[in-house]
Amino acid sequence: MAEPGVRNGEKVVSWGRLAGVGQVVSSENLEADSQGAALSRGLGRSYGDSSLPARPGDKIVQTPLSDRILAFDPVSGLLRAEAGFSLVELNRLFLRRGWFPPVTPGTKFVTLGGMVASDVHGKNHHRSGCFGAHVTWMKLRTADDRIVTCSPHVNTDLFDATVGGMGLTGHILEVEFRMERIPSPWIWMESRRVPDIDAYIRGLKDAGPHWPMTMGWIDCVSRGKKLGRGILMAGRWATPEEAPRDPPAEKRKLRLPFDLPSFAINPLTVRAFNELYYRRHPRKVRTGIVHPDSFFYPLDAIHDWNRGYGRRGFTQYQCVLPDEAGLEAPRLFLELLTRLGGASPLCVIKDCGAEGRGLLSFPLPGTSIAVDLPIRDNTQAVVDALNAFVIDKGGRIYLTKDGFTRPEHFRAMEPRLPAFEAVRKAWDPEGRLKSAQSVRMFGA
Ligand SMILES: Cc1cc2nc3c(=O)[nH]c(=O)nc-3n(C[C@H](O)[C@H](O)[C@H](O)COP(=O)(O)OP(=O)(O)OC[C@H]3O[C@@H](n4cnc5c(N)ncnc54)[C@H](O)[C@@H]3O)c2cc1C
Numbered sequence: 001m002a003e004p005g006v007r008n009g010e011k012v013v014s015w016g017r018l019a020g021v022g023q024v025v026s027s028e029n030l031e032a033d034s035q036g037a038a039l040s041r042g043l044g045r046s047y048g049d050s051s052l053p054a055r056p057g058d059k060i061v062q063t064p065l066s067d068r069i070l071a072f073d074p075v076s077g078l079l080r081a082e083a084g085f086s087l088v089e090l091n092r093l094f095l096r097r098g099w100f101p102p103v104t105p106g107t108k109f110v111t112l113g114g115m116v117a118s119d120v121h122g123k124n125h126h127r128s129g130c131f132g133a134h135v136t137w138m139k140l141r142t143a144d145d146r147i148v149t150c151s152p153h154v155n156t157d158l159f160d161a162t163v164g165g166m167g168l169t170g171h172i173l174e175v176e177f178r179m180e181r182i183p184s185p186w187i188w189m190e191s192r193r194v195p196d197i198d199a200y201i202r203g204l205k206d207a208g209p210h211w212p213m214t215m216g217w218i219d220c221v222s223r224g225k226k227l228g229r230g231i232l233m234a235g236r237w238a239t240p241e242e243a244p245r246d247p248p249a250e251k252r253k254l255r256l257p258f259d260l261p262s263f264a265i266n267p268l269t270v271r272a273f274n275e276l277y278y279r280r281h282p283r284k285v286r287t288g289i290v291h292p293d294s295f296f297y298p299l300d301a302i303h304d305w306n307r308g309y310g311r312r313g314f315t316q317y318q319c320v321l322p323d324e325a326g327l328e329a330p331r332l333f334l335e336l337l338t339r340l341g342g343a344s345p346l347c348v349i350k351d352c353g354a355e356g357r358g359l360l361s362f363p364l365p366g367t368s369i370a371v372d373l374p375i376r377d378n379t380q381a382v383v384d385a386l387n388a389f390v391i392d393k394g395g396r397i398y399l400t401k402d403g404f405t406r407p408e409h410f411r412a413m414e415p416r417l418p419a420f421e422a423v424r425k426a427w428d429p430e431g432r433l434k435s436a437q438s439v440r441m442f443g444a
Contacts, residue, residue, distance in 0.1 A: 068081065077178045078178055192284075322364055359419055397410070
């Protein structure tokens with residue numbers, strides 16, 4: 001019989017519905033569980049194969065039961081917690097007390113460990129950088145089963161490779177980072193329609209210096225003059241004076257109770273959805289106070305929305321095109337995407353700020369475009385073609401979303417990879433830590 005908390009041969013599934021089989025271990029004692037494990041896994045919100053076992057027998061630690069807050073200093077905002085502590089719980093406890101994480105991704109169903117390993121970015125990347133920029137200390141179990149600490153000043157090579165390192169340098173056990181003081185728990189938001197991709201990129205660049213948070217949705221299937229039209233959103237925390245007496249309504253949560261058939265998302269339905277979504281926004285600029293959940297996590301309002309892509313699942317292609325590639329690069333990317341038939345209702349665009357210190361962190365100064373691609377027979381060919389474009393423009397893709405990039409493509413787009421590999425080798429010479437993604441992408 002298996003020990004309590006150990007499940008042999010368990011199927012683990014990523015958000016994009018890729019699957020693997022491992023020996024899954026999960027309890028409140030992450031420090032003990034991580035002994036001899038090949039990989040850690042949080043809430044499985046990475047789309048691709050980064051949180052999947054490399055081989056069927058590999059021991060995988062599932063962290064969400066290790067979710068204690070260990071210290072909080074209300075003067076400095078420093079918070080220390082176990083790596084399985086979730087963002088949903090963090091927000092529940094701290095928002096009404098006037099604190100918010102310095103960086104949040106577009107879902108709150110993630111763990112601190114997952115946020116560090118992906119070095120997540122948010123709507124404020126142009127101002128606040130990635131989550132790792134706010135991490136002050138970490139406790140890790142390394143591949144040789146030692147417990148070590150690292151920070152921007154201690155074991156810095158390990159720190160820099162762990163931030164954005166997709167779990168390949170050690171199991172993150174505890175994380176300390178600085179929370180942000182906020183003036184009220186509400187968001188002042190402005191949104192407007194933008195007629196095409198060129199206007200959109202100009203709008204994003206103009207909004208950046210004035211707004212701490214910007215991003216938006218674009219229509220990536222319409223062609224010609226309408227290509228890349230969309231809705232540009234900008235926001236900031238509301239002041240106490242602006243804060244409403246009655247809290248703005250939280251959107252009701254819906255659940256997708258079954259898989260939609262895979263033909264449900266096709267060019268016709270996507271075009272119809274996009275038209276409706278664009279027209280639903282009034283012509284004039286919309287302003288007002290909104291609930292932070294509607295602003296930061298619109299997709300969380302539909303639980304299990306990943307079932308909308310059918311049983312074969314989907315991948316998300318997210319790349320960043322550097323500013324040096326020119327303002328026309330996003331338009332050329334969208335033209336290529338539509339030519340390749342990459343129809344998707346979800347296409348999100350964001351301008352990124354400076355590159356962070358994480359050796360494999362995703363963003364660099366430029367424009368990030370994220371698009372869902374339902375998995376079809378030609379998905380590999382579509383990703384290959386998009387990657388060739390991104391390499392040509394000096395950009396790169398986001399590992400936590402990826403399940404299809406070829407190793408030679410990643411190597412061509414990531415000049416920092418040899419530095420990352422050197423640190424990984426120094427801390428794990430026998431190659432004990434691995435994921436399905438690391439074997440696919442880095443060969444080990
Ligand atoms: C709807 C949606 C919106 C999103 N929006 C954004 C966004 O705006 N910005 C953004 O940057 N990302 C975004 N993401 C991606 C998401 O933030 C990351 O994939 C995040 O890492 C998921 O956290 P998790 O706890 O689910 O980690 P998992 O998916 O379980 O794991 C992700 C990676 O982290 C590693 N890992 C997890 N825990 C540990 C640990 N304790 N020690 C070592 N390694 C660990 C895993 O090995 C794996 O490589 C979004 C995802 C979804 C589903």
